[in-house]
Amino acid sequence: MGYYDLDDILADSSKFACRFNYELPGLGYLEGNPGKPVGKHSKVELPLWLASVLATVTGEQEHVDEEALPFVEFLPPEMFSARVVNAIKADAPTLDVHSINGHFYALGTRWAALFSDAGLAGMLAGMVLERALEVQRHAASAAVEATAPTDATARMLQTLDEWERQLYRRAHAASRDAKLWAARR
Amino acid sequence: MYGDVANKLVLEAKRTDHLANGSATLQLPMFQDEMVRVILKEVSQLQRNAEYLKLQEDSGKLSKCQYFVTMLCMERNKRCLLAYQKTRSEILDAIAWENNGLDTMDLLSNKGHDSGNLSPYEQEYLREYSQLISDLTAGELMDIDLAGSLTPPSDVFIDVRVLKDAGEIQTEYGVFNLIKDSQFFVRQADVERLIQQGYLQKL
Numbered sequence: 001m002g003y004y005d006l007d008d009i010l011a012d013s014s015k016f017a018c019r020f021n022y023e024l025p026g027l028g029y030l031e032g033n034p035g036k037p038v039g040k041h042s043k044v045e046l047p048l049w050l051a052s053v054l055a056t057v058t059g060e061q062e063h064v065d066e067e068a069l070p071f072v073e074f075l076p077p078e079m080f081s082a083r084v085v086n087a088i089k090a091d092a093p094t095l096d097v098h099s100i101n102g103h104f105y106a107l108g109t110r111w112a113a114l115f116s117d118a119g120l121a122g123m124l125a126g127m128v129l130e131r132a133l134e135v136q137r138h139a140a141s142a143a144v145e146a147t148a149p150t151d152a153t154a155r156m157l158q159t160l161d162e163w164e165r166q167l168y169r170r171a172h173a174a175s176r177d178a179k180l181w182a183a184r185r
Numbered sequence: 186m187y188g189d190v191a192n193k194l195v196l197e198a199k200r201t202d203h204l205a206n207g208s209a210t211l212q213l214p215m216f217q218d219e220m221v222r223v224i225l226k227e228v229s230q231l232q233r234n235a236e237y238l239k240l241q242e243d244s245g246k247l248s249k250c251q252y253f254v255t256m257l258c259m260e261r262n263k264r265c266l267l268a269y270q271k272t273r274s275e276i277l278d279a280i281a282w283e284n285n286g287l288d289t290m291d292l293l294s295n296k297g298h299d300s301g302n303l304s305p306y307e308q309e310y311l312r313e314y315s316q317l318i319s320d321l322t323a324g325e326l327m328d329i330d331l332a333g334s335l336t337p338p339s340d341v342f343i344d345v346r347v348l349k350d351a352g353e354i355q356t357e358y359g360v361f362n363l364i365k366d367s368q369f370f371v372r373q374a375d376v377e378r379l380i381q382q383g384y385l386q387k388l
C-alpha cells in the first residue's frame with residue numbers, strides 16, 4: 001500500500017458498474033458519447049479511482065427535506081455477489097480467486113472501507129486465514145533445489161490473487177532458508 | 186477513456202519489476218518513451234480543458250463535476266507516471282550500488298545495448314547517483330566497505346580461479362601473479378573486490 005505501489009494502482013483501475021444520479025454536462029465521454037451530457041440514471045462502468053471519489057461527493061439537494069445524493073451510485077458488483085460469497089463460505093481454499101479478480105483482497109478491503117461493510121470484512125479475514133494455510137502448505141512442501149513448482153502447486157498458483165502470490169513467494173523463500181539453515185553441519 | 190494508456194504503463198512497470206527481481210543480474214527494459222509522451226499529451230489536453238472549465242462561472246455543483254473529473258484524471262495520470270519512474274529509478278539505484286559508484290555509464294555502454302534503454306534524464310540520474318556514492322565512499326566512510334557482501338563469509342581462506350589476466354596483486358601473504366586459468370588459495374577479504382569485478386571466480 002502506498003502512492004507508488006504498482007498493485008495498488010492496478011487494483012484501482014478495476015471497473016465497477018455505477019449509476020449516475022444526476023444529468024451531468026460534458027461527461028458523455030465516460031459512456032462513449034463525447035460532447036453530450038451523461039444522462040440521469042444511465043449505467044456506466046467506471047474505474048475505481050474515479051468512481052470511489054464520485055460516489056462519496058454529494059451533488060445538490062433537489063428538495064430541502066431529502067438528503068443530497070452522491071454524483072454516482074455503485075451497483076452491486078459481480079465480485080461480491082451472493083454467488084461468490086456462497087462459494088467462499090462453502091470452500092474458500094479451492095476457490096479460483098484469480099478468475100474473479102486479480103486484486104480481490106485489495107478491492108475487498110477498499111469496498112469494505114467505503115461502505116463500512118463489517119460483514120464483508122469479516123468474511124475476507126476468515127477467507128485469508130483459510131487460504132493462507134493452503135498457500136503455506138504448498139510453499140513448505142517445495143523441495144529446496146526445485147527451480148519450478150510442481151504441477152499441483154502451479155495449478156494452485158493460478159488461482160491465487162496478486163497478494164496471495166506475494167505471500168507464496170515469501171513463504172517459499174522463508175521455508176527454503178529454514179531448510180538450508182537446518183542442513184548446515 | 187482517459188488513463189487507459191497510463192494503465193498500460195503501470196503494467197509495463199510491473200513487468201520491469203518482475204524482470205529485475207527474477208533474474209540474478211540487474212537489467213532494465215527499454216524506456217517507454219512513446220507511451221510517456223502520449224500520457225503527457227493527454228495531461229496537457231486535460232489541463233487546457235480544466236482551464237477552460239474554470240472560466241465558466243455558472244458554478245452550481247453539477248457543472249463543477251466535469252471540472253472535478255478532469256482534475257481526477259490528471260491526478261491519476263500523474264500517479265501512474267511517477268510510479269513507473271520510481272520503479273525504474275529504484276533499479277538504477279541498485280545498479281549504481283552494485284558497481285560501487287564506479288563510472289556506471291561506461292559500464293553500461295560497454296555492455297552495448299543497456300545504455301540505450303535509459304532515457305536521457307535517467308542517464309543523468311544514474312551518473313549523479315553514482316557520483317553521490319563515490320563521494321560517500323571516498324569521504325569520511327573511506328574505511329568501511331559499503332558495497333561489501335552482506336552474507337558473512339563461511340571460511341577465511343578460499344580457492345579461487347582466475348578468469349581474466351589481472352597482473353600482480355600484493356597481499357599480506359605475498360604476491361600473486363594472476364594469470365588466466367590458474368588457481369590460488371587466498372584470504373577471502375583480499376580478493377573480494379576482484380571477485381566482484383569478475384576477475385576471479387570462487388570455487
